[in-house]
């Protein structure tokens with residue numbers, strides 16, 4: 001039997017690279033692991049403009065000028081986990097809510113009225129209050145309106161991912177948060193999410209169950225960022241190799257202020273964040289890169305030219321429209337119309353819907 005996949009966790013010394021090693025990595029269409037280490041190195045940081053130019057060319061080559069817009073919908077914030085960095089953690093005093101199916105439908109209508117057709121459905125982890133059956137009901141309600149319906153919920157079994165795909169989900173977003181097991185244990189001291197391997201293997205279970213798209217990510221700020229970004233790239237490569245045809249995307253959210261008041265032990269500076277994003281583009285030339293509203297408008301506007309291809313817009317991190325139930329504070333509060341206008345001003349094309357299910361396409365063609 002083959003060994004379960006384990007992320008490579010390189011020591012700091014592996015990220016020391018010469019200028020020649022950076023040149024070599026930049027010249028490769030598909031870099032190898034040590035090339036990615038070179039692209040993440042302090043030497044590469046000194047040559048950030050060189051990296052950005054190649055990343056921009058790769059983004060143009062593989063994505064043209066189109067940029068996908070989507071928005072999240074939080075349907076419940078009950079959670080039995082104790083993630084130290086999250087405003088919804090079980091130990092944080094906060095109003096706990098679960099939208100009724102009527103409220104979910106109303107939120108779907110409100111979002112659809114903005115023109116968006118890609119939605120990210122989110123919950124905390126509380127099987128008794130907002131379990132798989134409730135999530136499936138939400139998917140069935142929203143799928144007719146949203147041909148792009150991604151789940152960002154707790155890690156499921158392969159059978160439950162298959163049920164979600166059957167109900168109309170089209171994608172999974174699931175961040176490992178950190179690939180470093182000791183840091184993962186410290187950040188997730190209790191609750192089902194403390195199971196590192198069950199989470200690590202969730203994207204593969206989703207792909208095996210038939211979901212055609214997965215987005216992976218790490219939450220920057222827990223530990224020195226280079227090690228986690230390289231492990232994220234390796235995880236994406238592993239899935240692409242195991243599931244040819246799977247669409248694999250990546251994201252690098254940074255820790256933001258929230259109701260629990262957790263401070264990032266290793267805050268990531270803007271320059272390092274830009275470096276990490278352009279290195280992701282170079283390591284994964286064809287991967288969608290999501291940029292969240294955790295980042296400031298100016299930074300998002302710049303990165304959308306270089307590497308980012310999916311942006312959230314019109315974001316609320318509250319459950320539905322209920323004030324006081326926010327998971328974390330956002331930085332970019334622009335509406336869908338404002339984000340679309342920003343993209344057009346930059347010569348880019350905002351995309352609200354980039355595919356539709358085959359059956360629907362056939363019906364329209366008939």
Ligand code: SF4
Pocket residue numbers: 079080081082083086087088089090123124125193
């Ligand atoms: S990050 Fe997710 S699982 Fe952890 S406490 Fe927050 S909502 Fe719950």
